[in-house]
Amino acid sequence: MLTVDAIDTFIGQFHILEGVSVEVPQGSITVLLGRNGAGKTTTLKSILGLTPPRSGKITFQGKTLNGRTPYQIASMGIGYVPEHRAIFKELTVRENLLIAGRKRGDLERNIDMIFDLFPDLKRLYALPGGNLSGGQQQMLAIARALVPENHLLLIDEPSEGLAPVIIEQLMAAIKRFSQDRTVLLVEQNFRVASRLADHYVIIDDGHSVASGAMANLVHDEALIQRYLGVA
Amino acid sequence: MQDGRVTVGRTLRTNWFLGVLVAFLIALPFIVAELTGSSPYGIERGSRIIMRGESAFWMALLIEVFALTVFVMSYNLMFGFTGVISFGHALFFGLGGYTLGMLLQYTALDPNLALVLAVLLTLVLTGLSALLIGLATLRLRGVYFAIFTLAVAEMVWIFVGRWAVTNGEDGFAIDRLPAWIDPSSNRLTLYYIGLFLFVFTFLFIRRIVNSPTGSVFQAIRENEDRARAIGYHTLRYKLVAIIIAGMMAGGAGMLHGILNKKIGPEMFSVSYTVDALLMTIIGGVGTFTGPVIGAAGLHLTETLTRDIVIPLGFTSLRVGDSWLLIQGLIFVIVVMVFPFGLVGTWNRLRMRFRRRPAQAATKSSGKNVKSAG
Amino acid sequence: MNLRKALGNRGSTWLLIAGIFIAILAFSLFSAGGNMGTFAITLLSGLLRGMLLFLVAAGLSLIFGLMDILNFAQGAFFMVGAYLAYDVSHPSGGALTAGAAIPDPNLRFIVGLVLAVIVGGALGFVLERGLLRPLYKRPLFQLVLTFGVSIIMLEGIKAIWGGTPYIWTERLVAQDAQFFVFGQQFSVYRLVIIVVGFALMAGVALLLRRTRIGIIIRAGVQDAEMVNALGINVRAVFTLVFVIGCALAALGGGVAAPFLGATLSMGNTFLLASIAAIVLGGLGSYEGTAIASLLVGLGWATMEQFSVRPEVGTVVASITPMLMLVVILLLKPSGLFGEER
Numbered sequence: 042m043l044t045v046d047a048i049d050t051f052i053g054q055f056h057i058l059e060g061v062s063v064e065v066p067q068g069s070i071t072v073l074l075g076r077n078g079a080g081k082t083t084t085l086k087s088i089l090g091l092t093p094p095r096s097g098k099i100t101f102q103g104k105t106l107n108g109r110t111p112y113q114i115a116s117m118g119i120g121y122v123p124e125h126r127a128i129f130k131e132l133t134v135r136e137n138l139l140i141a142g143r144k145r146g147d148l149e150r151n152i153d154m155i156f157d158l159f160p161d162l163k164r165l166y167a168l169p170g171g172n173l174s175g176g177q178q179q180m181l182a183i184a185r186a187l188v189p190e191n192h193l194l195l196i197d198e199p200s201e202g203l204a205p206v207i208i209e210q211l212m213a214a215i216k217r218f219s220q221d222r223t224v225l226l227v228e229q230n231f232r233v234a235s236r237l238a239d240h241y242v243i244i245d246d247g248h249s250v251a252s253g254a255m256a257n258l259v260h261d262e263a264l265i266q267r268y269l270g271v272a
Numbered sequence: 273m274q275d276g277r278v279t280v281g282r283t284l285r286t287n288w289f290l291g292v293l294v295a296f297l298i299a300l301p302f303i304v305a306e307l308t309g310s311s312p313y314g315i316e317r318g319s320r321i322i323m324r325g326e327s328a329f330w331m332a333l334l335i336e337v338f339a340l341t342v343f344v345m346s347y348n349l350m351f352g353f354t355g356v357i358s359f360g361h362a363l364f365f366g367l368g369g370y371t372l373g374m375l376l377q378y379t380a381l382d383p384n385l386a387l388v389l390a391v392l393l394t395l396v397l398t399g400l401s402a403l404l405i406g407l408a409t410l411r412l413r414g415v416y417f418a419i420f421t422l423a424v425a426e427m428v429w430i431f432v433g434r435w436a437v438t439n440g441e442d443g444f445a446i447d448r449l450p451a452w453i454d455p456s457s458n459r460l461t462l463y464y465i466g467l468f469l470f471v472f473t474f475l476f477i478r479r480i481v482n483s484p485t486g487s488v489f490q491a492i493r494e495n496e497d498r499a500r501a502i503g504y505h506t507l508r509y510k511l512v513a514i515i516i517a518g519m520m521a522g523g524a525g526m527l528h529g530i531l532n533k534k535i536g537p538e539m540f541s542v543s544y545t546v547d548a549l550l551m552t553i554i555g556g557v558g559t560f561t562g563p564v565i566g567a568a569g570l571h572l573t574e575t576l577t578r579d580i581v582i583p584l585g586f587t588s589l590r591v592g593d594s595w596l597l598i599q600g601l602i603f604v605i606v607v608m609v610f611p612f613g614l615v616g617t618w619n620r621l622r623m624r625f626r627r628r629p630a631q632a633a634t635k636s637s638g639k640n641v642k643s644a645g
Numbered sequence: 646m647n648l649r650k651a652l653g654n655r656g657s658t659w660l661l662i663a664g665i666f667i668a669i670l671a672f673s674l675f676s677a678g679g680n681m682g683t684f685a686i687t688l689l690s691g692l693l694r695g696m697l698l699f700l701v702a703a704g705l706s707l708i709f710g711l712m713d714i715l716n717f718a719q720g721a722f723f724m725v726g727a728y729l730a731y732d733v734s735h736p737s738g739g740a741l742t743a744g745a746a747i748p749d750p751n752l753r754f755i756v757g758l759v760l761a762v763i764v765g766g767a768l769g770f771v772l773e774r775g776l777l778r779p780l781y782k783r784p785l786f787q788l789v790l791t792f793g794v795s796i797i798m799l800e801g802i803k804a805i806w807g808g809t810p811y812i813w814t815e816r817l818v819a820q821d822a823q824f825f826v827f828g829q830q831f832s833v834y835r836l837v838i839i840v841v842g843f844a845l846m847a848g849v850a851l852l853l854r855r856t857r858i859g860i861i862i863r864a865g866v867q868d869a870e871m872v873n874a875l876g877i878n879v880r881a882v883f884t885l886v887f888v889i890g891c892a893l894a895a896l897g898g899g900v901a902a903p904f905l906g907a908t909l910s911m912g913n914t915f916l917l918a919s920i921a922a923i924v925l926g927g928l929g930s931y932e933g934t935a936i937a938s939l940l941v942g943l944g945w946a947t948m949e950q951f952s953v954r955p956e957v958g959t960v961v962a963s964i965t966p967m968l969m970l971v972v973i974l975l976l977k978p979s980g981l982f983g984e985e986r
Contacts, residue, residue, distance in 0.1 A: 089874060091870065091873075091874065110873075110878075111870075111873045111874050112873045112874075112875075112876050112877055112878050112879065115873075115874055115875060115876035116876040121874045121875075123871070123874070127868060127871045129863075129864045129867050129868065129871070130867065131863065131867055132860065132863060132864055132867075136860050136863075136864075139857065139860060140857070140860050140861060140864055140872070140875060140877070141875050141876075143876050185875070189876065355785065357785065357788060357789065359792065408974070408975055409974055409978070412974075412978050414785075414788075415715050415788060416924075416974060416978055418715075418788065419715070419920055419924070419970065419974070420970075420971065420974050422917070423917060423920075423967040423968075423970045423971050423974075424967070424971060426913070426917065426964075426967050427964045427967045427968065427971070430960065430963050430964050430967075431960055431964065434958075434959075434960050434963075542913075546792075546793075546796055549789060549792070549793075550793065553789065589804070593804075594800065594804055596796065596800045597797060597800035597801060597803075597804055600793055600794075600796045600797035600800060601797060603793045603797075604776065604790070604793055604794065604797065607776075607780070607786055607789065607790050607793065608776065608779065608780075611783070611786060
């Protein structure tokens with residue numbers, strides 16, 4: 042569904058990504074693994090056009106993403122859940138969700154599905170985003186990406202800073218809605234990643250160094266040790 | 273950066289342009305005198321000496337340019353190198369002028385003593401006000417400092433404009449200058465003083481910017497948060513920058529006052545600050561020669577084209593009256609098309625042309641102007 | 646509107662606002678020497694001034710909150726509005742004579758206002774699209790650019806209309822009609838402005854709270870990049886907000902012209918006072934701007950009234966906006982409703 046083909050991304054003078062390639066099969070949950078600072082977040086941002094690559098090609102459902110602005114890329118059906126949630130704290134849960142809709146009635150159509158996945162949001166519907174706990178904010182951020190018709194979701198470190206119980210809930214929800222969507226995940230927590238994803242790509246120091254089926258990776262101690270540090 | 277050895281040859285090579293310029297400027301009054309048959313020493317009319325002729329004219333013009341250039345260079349130190357935007361720089365300019373004027377005209381002090389006192393007092397007053405203003409708002413986001421300086425400068429301008437003591441809006445004339453410095457009888461001395469001030473300011477600023485302090489200034493301009501994270505007390509450095517800039521601007525104000533022998537509240541007006549801002553940007557932010565070229569270029573152009581009239585459909589524009597408008601338009605064009613200014617853009621073109629190693633390419637244009645002198 | 650929640654969260658802020666308000670009222674009463682008529686007029690003038698400030702400050706505030714640009718040219722837009730309204734209404738004065746086509750001065754004035762809004766919006770569009778948009782990556786230059794543009798606009802106005810201030814001479818129906826309060830008279834026109842101003846304040850507040858575009862703007866003030874990532878063309882929203890802000894400022898100038906005339910200094914004065922208002926209100930907060938505009942307006946009118954006394958002199962009135970700005974920056978730069986950015 043999404044093909045990242047040998048992209049080079051610079052932030053200012055710094056060469057962050059060098060020839061990174063990622064293949065995201067349709068309907069899968071693919072995870073980007075790697076140490077801190079390897080370039081995983083930058084890869085997501087490059088896909089969305091927030092830090093556009095200087096060279097290389099990115100195609101989504103056959104269409105080229107290069108040269109498009111972030112909002113154009115998002116409108117093509119890509120939902121983004123950034124690191125640290127980035128919900129609008131002064132807006133209510135309802136307003137956060139409303140703004141994410143792209144077509145008329147998007148929210149009305151999907152609100153039941155969202156409440157089903159994240160029952161807490163129903164209770165918190167009229168509260169400002171800033172009043173929510175970390176876990177609830179993460180749910181809101183993900184729910185936001187489910188309001189419009191998004192075929193691909195880019196989710197950056199959803200488990201960061203959350204209690205294990207919440208992480209479990211989150212993982213269950215992700216597993217459920219990804220049944221008819223494709224997900225590209227960035228996850229530092231290998232336990233979470235291994236249980237959630239069916240494909241993996243390892244990013245190390247700005248390069249894509251390994252990829253394949255998650256089922257194979259979990260047995261490959263050498264690979265895990267080499268690129269993911271302390272497993 | 274260079275190795276520590278400073279040989280005569282190297283100094284001459286990097287500064288040859290400056291040296292030639294200074295030598296030219298020193299000789300200028302006499303060159304003009306030769307070419308036009310006027311005298312740089314003035315003409316004797318009875319018991320007095322008056323200044324007439326092209327040589328005298330050009331000296332006056334250049335003294336004004338020296339004052340303006342020092343003013344703009346000081347603004348560049350603050351804005352171009354340290355990234356601090358001020359919209360009230362004219363405050364220091366006016367302080368210099370009024371301190372000088374009032375000490376000479378409103379006290380019974382011996383004129384020479386008054387002059388010396390004026391210099392000292394200007395340094396103190398400008399330094400102090402810069403310090404106070406800085407302490408008040410430099411801790412906040414840059415835009416607050418800009419607003420604060422604008423408000424303070426406006427207040428002072430309005431206040432001085434209505435101050436009966438100094439004749440309010442009309443200002444007052446200076447007629448007690450000692451003969452040796454009075455531009456009406458001995459312009460040559462003032463000319464060389466102005467030239468000295470100009471060269472001194474130029475070299476001083478270059479010295480500071482190339483020093484470790486200057487590196488911190490530029491780090492603050494690039495990314496203040498990062499500079500602070502590294503451990504620098506950015507507030508202190510910014511304060512130093514604006515205090516020095518303020519003092520220099522005060523000096524420029526004094527020179528301007530002596531040359532024109534008139535002090536008025538327009539010295540506090542926002543148009544001087546605008547001049548500094550525009551000339552810095554047009555010349556080249558964060559370069560050494562940029563402000564000089566910007567200031568000198570614009571002022572000379574304005575003076576020499578002042579009486580040209582441009583027909584525009586049903587009306588016509590006299591350049592002199594619409595100069596601010598023209599300058600503003602040049603400014604907008606420069607910001608959009610040559611954001612690094614004339615000198616800055618020139619430097620970048622040269623860099624790309626010479627294909628320097630990647631290391632030099634990442635440094636700011638300010639450092640690369642070392643060789644331009 | 647979550648008024649109760651807002652009150653709960655910021656009880657101390659509302660207390661502060663009440664305190665400032667009462668202090669201004671008290672000072673005003675004192676300076677009026679107990680004369681209820683003078684006091685009432687000062688209050689009304691203050692509200693009027695506050696409304697005009699609001700028209701300029703609302704744009705300033707939203708533009709700053711959304712785009713991180715302090716639009717120094719807002720004052721110039723105010724002036725353009727005033728000059729245009731004056732010009733159309735006074736076919737014999739001013740630079741253009743197009744206004745002569747309309748015989749009724751009241752109609753001329755309305756046309757002048759409409760023209761002011763259209764020209765203000767158009768200029769704002771050109772400014773944002775042509776000059777500011779290419780500079781998004783360089784905020785330092787954006788600030789400098791709006792400052793430069795304000796100078797250009799000032800000089801442009803001077804080139805077209807000359808340097809002498811224009812005094813309004815046409816009599817509008819609403820101006821002639823007076824009403825009396827405590828024995829002092831106050832024109833209906835000014836009252837209308839106050840009422841319409843309040844309506845506008847409420848209208849914009851509703852727009853921000855209830856409509857989708859309002860939600861987008863409020864979201865953009867917090868995190869414009871995220872709004873972009875959600876599939877919304879934030880740049881277009883920037884342009885929209887900028888254009889509306891400039892148009893409002895021009896409207897303000899046009900509305901003010903009948904009693905302030907058209908002068909070259911009004912732009913700067915109102916700009917500084919508006920900046921005082923948005924700083925006091927808290928940069929980026931609409932509610933803060935609205936309330937602060939009224940407070941600054943009241944304070945300004947009170948100081949003007951106070952400086953009528955011979956021992957005070959007119960200097961105080963002239964520097965009041967700047968003085969307020971300086972005091973606010975020294976005491977509480979984050980403002981009443983501002984976040985600690």
